[in-house]
Amino acid sequence: MAAVVVALALQRNLFGAVVLFGIYSFLMATVLVALDAVDVAMTEAAVGAGVSTVLLLGALYLVGGMETKPLVRPLAPLALSLAVGAVLAYGMQGLPEFSDPQAPIHVHVAPRYLNQGPKETGVPNVVTAVLASYRGFDTLGETVVVFTAGAGVIALLRRRQKRK
Amino acid sequence: MSTVAGHYSYWMTIVLIVAGMYILIARGNLMKKLLGLAVLQSSVYLLYIAPAKLLGGTAPIVAQGYTVYSNPLPHVLILTAIVVGVATLALGLAMVVRIREAYGSIEEDEILARDRADDDRAPDGAR
Amino acid sequence: MTGDLVLRIVAKLLMPFMLLFALYVQFHGDYGPGGGFQAGVIAATAIVFYAITFGLAAAQRMVPERLVERLLAVGVLLYAGVGFAGLALGGNYLDYFVLDPDSVHGQHRGIFWVEAGVGITVAAVMLKLFYMFAGRGRDAGDA
Numbered sequence: 001m002a003a004v005v006v007a008l009a010l011q012r013n014l015f016g017a018v019v020l021f022g023i024y025s026f027l028m029a030t031v032l033v034a035l036d037a038v039d040v041a042m043t044e045a046a047v048g049a050g051v052s053t054v055l056l057l058g059a060l061y062l063v064g065g066m067e068t069k070p071l072v073r074p075l076a077p078l079a080l081s082l083a084v085g086a087v088l089a090y091g092m093q094g095l096p097e098f099s100d101p102q103a104p105i106h107v108h109v110a111p112r113y114l115n116q117g118p119k120e121t122g123v124p125n126v127v128t129a130v131l132a133s134y135r136g137f138d139t140l141g142e143t144v145v146v147f148t149a150g151a152g153v154i155a156l157l158r159r160r161q162k163r164k
Numbered sequence: 165m166s167t168v169a170g171h172y173s174y175w176m177t178i179v180l181i182v183a184g185m186y187i188l189i190a191r192g193n194l195m196k197k198l199l200g201l202a203v204l205q206s207s208v209y210l211l212y213i214a215p216a217k218l219l220g221g222t223a224p225i226v227a228q229g230y231t232v233y234s235n236p237l238p239h240v241l242i243l244t245a246i247v248v249g250v251a252t253l254a255l256g257l258a259m260v261v262r263i264r265e266a267y268g269s270i271e272e273d274e275i276l277a278r279d280r281a282d283d284d285r286a287p288d289g290a291r
Numbered sequence: 292m293t294g295d296l297v298l299r300i301v302a303k304l305l306m307p308f309m310l311l312f313a314l315y316v317q318f319h320g321d322y323g324p325g326g327g328f329q330a331g332v333i334a335a336t337a338i339v340f341y342a343i344t345f346g347l348a349a350a351q352r353m354v355p356e357r358l359v360e361r362l363l364a365v366g367v368l369l370y371a372g373v374g375f376a377g378l379a380l381g382g383n384y385l386d387y388f389v390l391d392p393d394s395v396h397g398q399h400r401g402i403f404w405v406e407a408g409v410g411i412t413v414a415a416v417m418l419k420l421f422y423m424f425a426g427r428g429r430d431a432g433d434a
Contacts, residue, residue: 002176005183005203014195021199028206036234037213038223038324040242042316044209046332047250051417052202054339055250056195058424059257063195063264077190085182092174099219106218110235118226122395123321123402126224126236127243131326132402135240136385139405140370142244143412147367149251150416154360156258157423225323247328247413254420261427 001027014064018056025049039127173214180207192272194260198253205249212238212245302344309337317410321399327406331413339421347425359419366412373404 001024008020025048032041096103113126113134123129131139184207187200216239221232224239260270267275313334320326342350374385382389387401 002179002183005180005187008199008203009183009187009191014193017196017199021202024203025206028210031210032213035213035217036221036223037216037239037242038225039326039329040209040213040239040246042324042329043243043246043332044206046329046336047246048202048206050336051332051420052250052253054336055254055257055420055424056199058421059261060195062261062424062427063270077186080189081182081186084185085178088178088181089175092171092178095171095174096215097171098173098214099217103215105215105238106235110237113236114224114226114233120395121398121402123398124226125321125323125326126226126233127239127324128320128326128402128406130236130240131243132405133387133398136374136387136405138240138244139409140374140385142247143367143370143409145248146251146416147363147412149254150363150419152255153258153420153423156255156262157427159427223324243328251416257424261424 001031014060015057018053018060021056022049022053025052039125173210177207177211177214180210183207194263194270194272197272198256198260201256202249202253205245205252209242209245212242298344302340306337306341309340310334313337313414317406320406321402327409328413331410331415332417334410334414335417335421338418342421342425347422351422351426354418356419356422359415359422362411362415363419366408366410366415369408369411370405373401373408377401 004020004024004027008017008024011017011020025044029041029045029049032044096105100106113130117126117129117134118124121129121133123133181204184200184204188197188204189200191197191200216235216237218232218234221234222230224233224236226233263275264270267278269275269278313330316325316333317327317330320330338350338354341353373387377386377389378384380389385401388394388397390400391397
């Protein structure tokens with residue numbers, strides 16, 4: 001996946017960049033399945049490799065397909081990105097190791113949802129139970145966000161007069 | 165070092181985040197910037213999902229015969245984040261399309277030059 | 292012309308299965324991976340597939356723009372409506388256990404309607420986004 005992202009950074013043809021982005025989303029969905037996150041993987045595959053790529057291609061048709069200027073001396077952005085990476089690496093030292101059952105994330109709230117969730121809601125898929133029932137307000141907010149995005153795009157792209 | 169092997173997923177995530185951020189900042193083309201933003205968001209999903217996995221466990225769907233499950237709470241967070249991400253991308257693309265129609269270009273420096281030329285010709289009162 | 296023909300026949304064969312799969316993912320979100328978001332996106336991509344193969348006008352005859360705009364709002368209203376039903380029946384906003392005498396069955400009902408609302412809104416938004424981007428022609432005089 002790192003190779004795909006580097007190629008995306010260097011690619012100047014925008015159509016090729018969009019295709020590389022589709023490949024990156026698909027690889028991310030595969031990695032998510034390997035990490036046992038099946039709901040998230042299905043959403044990432046459908047949304048990232050499906051809808052996002054379609055919308056990017058649609059916008060690309062309206063905008064034009066080549067990145068015209070080669071990059072000149074991108075040292076400051078590279079230094080800034082590497083500095084952010086260094087700060088993240090420093091902060092990551094304190095995080096628990098991969099797949100540590102005693103990590104705080106697995107000890108406090110999650111066992112209650114995994115044990116009581118199916119009994120209280122009758123739904124074996126704990127992710128759906130938490131999403132729709134325990135954290136229903138968040139999902140309501142997210143639905144409103146999706147609606148707002150649709151309304152915003154309508155407001156931006158609607159034509160007032162009839163096209164000739 | 166034991167930390168490198170134990171934290172391998174974090175190292176990969178940091179590499180992807182740095183690359184996405186570099187594309188976002190360094191490129192002047194607006195479409196490339198949006199692609200960098202989308203890559204950055206995807207990498208952050210990995211940052212959240214990787215700690216949720218337990219080796220030997222399974223997906224968080226309660227079924228007979230399994231006792232160890234992955235943590236479902238980050239999954240819920242990231243599900244919302246993915247959909248909000250595509251909403252952001254769609255709005256950004258709509259704005260890029262309108263900018264293209266208004267300025268004739270999607271390169272950042274050309275747009276800024278046209279803005280400065282317009283301001284020089286008709287300066288604001290506060291300038 | 293043969294390439295076009297193969298694409299059209301395959302599209303006609305695949306579309307019902309895609310829509311059926313979207314419905315399956317929506318209603319089996321309780322027992323397997325799935326739920327409202329995935330189902331909405333899959334349903335939208337089924338119609339986008341039809342539009343790519345047969346042209347935007349054909350797809351807009353099948354699923355008119357006005358209908359899609361109405362559905363956008365219907366999904367959110369459905370979700371909020373379930374919340375108000377919880378209020379009307381004696382609990383707090385978005386309480387599911389008051390929707391039925393058996394509290395677990397109430398949860399089932401609440402989750403069903405809420406996921407349906409989410410699925411409708413997501414499908415309508417994705418389809419509307421595609422219509423907006425695909426229906427806007429390039430202005431004359433662009434390179």
